[in-house]
Amino acid sequence: MYDGIVQDLIDEFGRLPGIGPKSAQRITFHILQSPSFDVSHLARLLAEVREKVRFCEVCGNVSEQDRCSICRDPRRNETLICVVEDAKDVAAIERTREFRGLYHVLGGAISPIAGVGPDDLRITQLMQRLADGKVQEVILATNPNLEGEATATYLSRLLHTLEIRVTRLASGLPVGGDLEYADEVTLGRAFEGRRTL
Amino acid sequence: MYDGIVQDLIDEFGRLPGIGPKSAQRITFHILQSPSFDVSHLARLLAEVREKVRFCEVCGNVSEQDRCSICRDPRRNETLICVVEDAKDVAAIERTREFRGLYHVLGGAISPIAGVGPDDLRITQLMQRLADGKVQEVILATNPNLEGEATATYLSRLLHTLEIRVTRLASGLPVGGDLEYADEVTLGRAFEGRRTL
Numbered sequence: 001m002y003d004g005i006v007q008d009l010i011d012e013f014g015r016l017p018g019i020g021p022k023s024a025q026r027i028t029f030h031i032l033q034s035p036s037f038d039v040s041h042l043a044r045l046l047a048e049v050r051e052k053v054r055f056c057e058v059c060g061n062v063s064e065q066d067r068c069s070i071c072r073d074p075r076r077n078e079t080l081i082c083v084v085e086d087a088k089d090v091a092a093i094e095r096t097r098e099f100r101g102l103y104h105v106l107g108g109a110i111s112p113i114a115g116v117g118p119d120d121l122r123i124t125q126l127m128q129r130l131a132d133g134k135v136q137e138v139i140l141a142t143n144p145n146l147e148g149e150a151t152a153t154y155l156s157r158l159l160h161t162l163e164i165r166v167t168r169l170a171s172g173l174p175v176g177g178d179l180e181y182a183d184e185v186t187l188g189r190a191f192e193g194r195r196t197l
Numbered sequence: 198m199y200d201g202i203v204q205d206l207i208d209e210f211g212r213l214p215g216i217g218p219k220s221a222q223r224i225t226f227h228i229l230q231s232p233s234f235d236v237s238h239l240a241r242l243l244a245e246v247r248e249k250v251r252f253c254e255v256c257g258n259v260s261e262q263d264r265c266s267i268c269r270d271p272r273r274n275e276t277l278i279c280v281v282e283d284a285k286d287v288a289a290i291e292r293t294r295e296f297r298g299l300y301h302v303l304g305g306a307i308s309p310i311a312g313v314g315p316d317d318l319r320i321t322q323l324m325q326r327l328a329d330g331k332v333q334e335v336i337l338a339t340n341p342n343l344e345g346e347a348t349a350t351y352l353s354r355l356l357h358t359l360e361i362r363v364t365r366l367a368s369g370l371p372v373g374g375d376l377e378y379a380d381e382v383t384l385g386r387a388f389e390g391r392r393t394l
Binding site for chain 2: 002003004005006008009012013015016017018019023025026027028029030031032037039040041042043044045046047048049050052053062063064068069086087088091
């Protein structure tokens with residue numbers, strides 16, 4: 001519909017997740033028309049990110065160095081490892097400021113439908129980190145869905161052969177939520193996990 | 198939350214229209230993790246678009262040359278000009294394949310609230326295009342909202358001094374729509390503009 005590279009840029013934005021053709025067009029025109037938008041800065045960042053950003057060789061989190069800022073931080077509790085599916089989950093947990101241990105990013109969850117098996121995840125690397133016996137607890141923080149639960153079950157069986165405490169994040173009602181609108185499974189979990197006051 | 202340039206790229210995507218912090222994070226991780234996504238292609242396109250794309254000196258549409266592909270096309274009807282607010286509107290009308298005339302992009306609509314007056318729009322250029330008397334009809338296709346209507350009214354007064362037919366796109370019920378769900382103003386317009394069968 002547009003001449004040459006304008007359409008090319010719209011198509012390219014349309015390939016990004018969550019951006020439909022209308023959004024892609026809107027973004028492209030913003031870039032074309034907004035004098036304040038620094039397009040060369042974005043172009044440079046894109047090139048730099050792909051060039052410089054790698055994954056932490058210890059935990060698999062995103063990092064500009066061999067080891068990420070969390071693994072390098074001496075104040076973090078090295079006896080505690082929180083296992084997550086994705087680096088985005090690390091950021092979500094860090095925002096809570098509740099957890100001061102280390103992370104281990106699996107790079108996904110076991111999913112027979114998507115063809116992802118245990119060998120496709122960073123499980124061997126996790127076992128290597130646990131080999132020296134320093135770690136006392138592994139928190140399984142995979143997503144509370146089918147794939148995440150399957151992965152947690154698989155890992156908990158594997159980890160029970162070691163003498164390490166294995167825990168799973170609590171399931172229950174979201175804080176600020178409404179009991180009336182909770183789904184049956186979540187409400188069921190909230191009952192199962194009820195605590196004495 | 199992330200190390201250096203990863204957060205920079207998330208922030209930069211977040212500055213684009215319609216992209217919130219979560220989408221910006223999702224896009225950045227897609228770029229980081231998807232091996233098939235050609236990031237250098239996107240970076241190059243961004244730089245090229247800003248460098249090469251300008252606005253057609255005749256109609257104001259986006260173009261890689263001095264004159265856009267529509268103004269260069271000898272098969273277009275030169276006696277008919279469709280006035281639109283934005284280059285995106287040109288693309289929308291082209292998709293209908295109903296209109297074979299030329300366009301004139303105003304670059305916005307009159308809006309006292311946003312501080313946009315007639316002098317901020319490409320109205321002088323429109324009058325220059327009409328000066329030689331070749332154009333027989335001007336179709337005012339500004340948006341059917343307050344600013345678009347004000348702009349159409351302003352232009353129609355200005356154009357009635359010339360001997361040119363001035364028309365406005367029809368307002369009415371959207372095709373495939375439901376009478377029950379139409380707003381009062383649209384339904385009122387549909388009555389006003391009713392046609393004998």
